[in-house]
Amino acid sequence: MSQQIDAKAIAPPGPLRSLARTLFGGLALLRESPVGMVGFGLVLFWALVAIFAPLISPLSPTAQIQPFAAPGTEAPGGEVLWLGADQLGRDILSRIIYGSRTVLFYAPIATFCAYFVGCIFGLLAGYLGGWVDDLLNRVADIILAFPVLVLYVVIIVLIGPSGLNIVLAVTFASAPGIMRIVRGLTLDLRNRDYIAAAQTSGASLPWILFVEILPNARGPLIVDACLRMGYVIITIGVLGFLGLGLPPPTPDWGSMVADTRSMITFAPWMALFPAIAISSLVLGFNLLADGIREISLRD
């Protein structure tokens, strides 16, 4: 048997290559789940809308053109208000397009921060056990003792509504839940023989947590991350709806609904379209999560 394999040939690929390979591999797998494909399509759609907003948007989201215009009305300037205008005359389509930017900017950041915090504490709690686990669990219990929205309301009221504060509030409120999930996964994984092998070869704590354990938890965590994104988007929408979201005139789907729902009886489109927009984006993430879960189970 030819043993001519070059030592170079077995060099592990760099981090960027690995990431690219995971993503493309993931996409190829996704083809096996129609539900997942639909979800991915929806998410991709909104992501592109958000990225290319200035190019796609027919009008400015803040220009007041023709109040209460019905969908399809032609504006004085010649542009068509495809989805109508709101009570201040702003083009709803443009506001929805720009609103996607707001949501798709803050939601991923907030989710990422929550995961960052949740993973670290979850790994530590699950792996070290003992007083570390007890302490972290107690803290999580305290935070989770507050019904989620009550927590948000109280926090936002105290520190004021702003993008950064929303991110902080979401991180604070979601991290305990994520910590619990990661802790559960860690508890299961830490008894595997390969962890004992890593321990008996003298590996350090950060190595064991982040290189040996965490990559093997990625399946359930990816599914949870998609679901959580959906949930964070809803939260941002709800905060906007309750008047605790980003201050105007930032187009925010939630506050768009809040501002216009009293006028549903004669101008339903003003609240309907933002409602459909946010629902479709969340649906995208939920379907994507479902698709990923389906595929990982089939393996």
Added chain:
Amino acid sequence: MLIFIGKRLVYMLLTMLVVSLILFLVMEINGESVARRVLGPFTSGEQIQAWLAANGYLRPWYVRYVEWLGNILTGDFGQSIRFRTPVADVLWPRLGNTAILAGVTFAIMVPLALTLGVLAGMREGSKTDRTITVTSVVTTSIPEFASAVLLTVLFSTWLGWLPGTSAMSDGWNSLELILPVMVLVLYGFGYIARMTRASMAEVMQQLYIRTAVLKGLPYRTIILRHALRNAMIAPFTVIMLQINWLLSGVIVVEVAFAYKGFGSLILEAALNQDVYLIEAATMVAVFVAVSTQVLADVGYTLLNPRIRFK
């Protein structure tokens, strides 16, 4: 067993204590800001000092905390800034309203979700399963404020069957309860159904179900006597914790439909910086949340023979 329940109760009390301390510190450590909220933003420094002295705010914070805690425990929640009446007078009736809303919601949502979940889990991978799963995914993707808008437009504006708001301004009208309940049920049943489905599907894969089949038991017996009693353990916990969720969801729904409940009260209190009302409402909400967690834990232990009988 009793020890376990005892321990949980003690833990619950401790949690509540810590929460109350944190809440108190956050809201009232700075006496001046409280004064400003009560008296208004244009009060002079002297008026503030006078008020602080009259209301005991010049004492050390731990003394104030203990007194506050004692008051809370005896039901004296102080005076609401917004409503200008004792907080308790506003809080309890509103809580009652929410309880009605929650009760009706649960009465519809739980049986519906459990049935759908069991059906889907029994026939994993079938059309029934796919339909129920996709439906659950779709309904949990529509935020409550969005479905409130959609359903109001549909049932109130276009069809005219139901009233668009639920302010109950003309006394109790059960029709006004329908839309809020529908919104809550629509959003909430999906999660319970999916958890039940997962639990049922997992149980059906277990080896003891194979044993039951190969023992020659009829299918009905296998599902009702062997599968369900194991599959229902996890959903029980989920249902208990949904009460917690309801306390959040109720805020949006009550605001959307102008229903005078506990949720809209919390929001009003927050928006108006009504300190004492916020504190009382939060404590009540936390109490409900923690109690349901304890009930869920205890219930899970009782239902699961592996833990109950050592």
Added chain:
Amino acid sequence: MSRKSSPIFDWTPDQPVLQCEGLCISYFTRAGEIPAVLDFDLTVMQGQSVGLVGESGCGKSTVAMGIMRYMGRNGGIVGGRILYKGRDMASLSDEELRQLRGSEIAMIYQEPMASLNPSMTLGRQLMEVPLNHEAGISEKEAYERAVQMLADVKLPDPERVMRAYPHQISGGQQQRVVIAMALLSQPSLLLLDEPTTALDVTVEAGIVELIGEIAERFNTSMIYISHNLGLILETCDRINVMYSGVVVEEGEIAEVFDRMRHPYTRGLFNCIPLPGADKTARPLLPIPGQLPLPHERPTGCYFGPRCEFFAAGRCDAGPIEMEVIPDQPGHRTRCLRWNEIDWATRSKGKDAGEEVEAGDVVLRIDGLRKYYEVRDSSIAAMISGKRLRHVKANERISFDAREGQTVAIVGESGCGKSTFAKVLMGLETATEGEIVFRNQDLADKPIQKRTPQEIASMQMVFQNPFDTLNPSHTIGAQLGRVIKKFGVEKNPEKVRQRVLELLDLVKLPREFARRRPRQLSGGQKQRVGIARAFAGNPQMVVADEPVSALDVSVAAAVTSLLTDIQRTYRTTLLFISHDLSLVRYLADRVVVMYLGNIAEQGSTDEVFSPPYHPYTEALLSAVPIADTSIEKKRIILEGSLPSVLNPPKGCPFNTRCHRKIGRICETEVPPLLQDGPGHVIACHIPLDELRAMDPVIAEKQSAAE
């Protein structure tokens, strides 16, 4: 009076109970049809026990499921037929099939804990059988029948068991309940799918004896599925050997064992460490090659590519049929060349190796104790004030190991061998005592305090091949990581070179360095585990049941590899196992542990012959041996392993000892009797009496032909 409701059979006892004719079962996946069982013939008469033997993937469990017609959503019978008491089972209606299951044909499963409903009392689960199969039976009658059956399967306190839940009784007791459940409606056919694989050896012996008694008493026919040839020898009348979905040889048991006529059967026997094998003089001969994948079976004989008698042009021409061996009624083989092969000469394989001389003492354990603290939160404990209890996982362990030696630590679950391995490796620290390795006391040096050299010189091979490697990283990365950690090489080029060398050492293709664990088989993963352990040229390797999760032929190959490497590097091997046959084959010295204490230690010859510690005696008699010329004394231990939280006072073995002499066993810790230099037995029985014991394993006195 109750009447059993079952389909009508037109059958008399001189006809076969079960008959499979040309049975073919396949699974249907997205990748297409995958045949699992092909051309399967079987005849079982009343009262007969037939063994189905094979390694994983041979289709034996699928046959059982096929007989029960329970093949899941994607399995199905695609050819042939199964006749039960004369009726074609395909002709049974769903209702008739339901009546048949559990009352005519019953099954006993591999994992008793998972096969019982955790949320239902055992009584209810037992009573369901007669209540559903016998019309007109009352609850009271069903209850009494169940209690009686529990007594018949020798469970103490049957009424208590009726009220208990599955997790409240031990594994052996659970299996007895499963057996009781199967027998409650007096089935004519019993299917046993590896019923003792999940149980300890001494418990297994009790179950095997029980099954034998039942077969006699009720005249039930049995199909016994196992991978353990010794077990089949002890329990069955006939044997069918399966390979890759087909039966390759079948016949009367003594016939097949003594005069086998298929190369695979012979290959299997060559892989088993029988008493006659010896690791230097007559080493195990692994079967070369690998099991073909189910969708890639070769044309002609499936075993062909691995067979030393393969004849191109004949063995791969077309499907091979079963041939009857004349003069041997019922002995058939699926080998074209059976008549041409000289079965008397030994298979080609490894030559006898050189004996390894033991060197200096490398490891000395002295008075090791490991206690775990357990917080007892029951009411009784709170009242008495004794909240803190101790689990005495290891108690007074003392022995040495020399360079190049293989020392085996033997015991069943709960004996403390895993704890001992953890303490040795530094995953735990000892409570008391000394561990002197390379002149350093490691007893209170946890792994974090050890230098890379210390770590590299004592490494471990783990039990479960599926968990031994991190699924998220490539083989090369994992081996490279360890090489760097041990300080063997620093330069990335040199590290990668060493990785390839290690793969050569364990006889794996170099290109595996790029693969991930899920692309490797169990045996291959275990080889990587061995490569990892040897990466730093260790002086000692602790192997914790390294082959118990592997198939017989794969295990032989891995064992063989381990001994070769050890011989080359003169590594000391500390071998933990419950498999006494393997221990006898591999070990130079043996340490027998029971409930945290050393019961006996000595050289292999000393431990395997009298004088024995009573536990060693029972252990030896419990291990099935696949050799017809051996006669074994039968010793069945009563009761089950005591709880580690509540160990018996005095001698830990006294609750089950068949040679207990009296009160002294219960009150005083046994003294250490010295039978010779290095041979120590912990027992109250005087040494002379022990020396007078009969050997457990002996050659049969009656001369074979």
